[in-house]
Amino acid sequence: MVAHLVLTVFENLPDDKLPLKMRLPFFPGLPQWRFFAPNPGIEDLYVFYRSRSGAGQPWSSWEDLSIANRASPWAMIWNPGSRVPKALFDMASQVRTLALSGATLEWVKGSDGYTLIADTVRTVCVKKGLTGQYQFMILAAVPTEGRDGIKPIVVSSDLAVLTEGEV
Known part of the structure; x- marks a missing residue:
């Protein structure tokens, strides 16, 4: 369970925080949650x-x-x-x-x-x-x-x- 959560967070890091070559495209079963919104509410x-x-x-x-x-x-x-x-x-x-x-x-x-x-x-x-x-x-x-x-x-x-x- 912990490994799944860590891999999910790792997969959903913003592109500027994680180089493309470090992505995990071989885990298609991981959910594509967006923990890090591209334009978070600032108002x-x-x-x-x-x-x-x-x-x-x-x-x-x-x-x-x-x-x-x-x-x-x-x-x-x-x-x-x-x-x-x-x-x-x-x-x-x-x-x-x-x-x-x-x-x-x-x-x-x-x-x-x-x-x-x-x-x-x-x-x-x-x-x-x-x-x-x-x-x-x-x-x-x-x-x-x-x-x-x-x-x-x-x-x-x-x-x-x-x-x-x-x-």
Whole structure:
């Protein structure tokens, strides 16, 4: 078992780490897993939000919309709580892709990712007892670049916490 794992890692090393003549082409049964992605993710995405009690009122400070996943002892085997943070990341990724590919703001605002993030932030505001308006911002950060690596991707327009029918 150990030998199989070592040979698999050896076979999947990047080409620049292992000369071609050292490859093991005579082991076709080894899985072609990619432990070392050619373009690993180097950006972190964050969703921040802020609120105010009404038009003309000052905005609160930006708060991180972190949906914490409480780890449990059996999380390595069964971890359904990881779906919510993953869904938030996927929504932010969709909006980021649209915004960076030159999509108009109206197109971005009509996307599923934007709508779902807006609904998620609205739910958080309602649970906190906030009224009035809120905004959210998707921020990308490259940890290795420090403050220079922080870039806002999208800032939403002012959105109502409670609609007229809910007041």
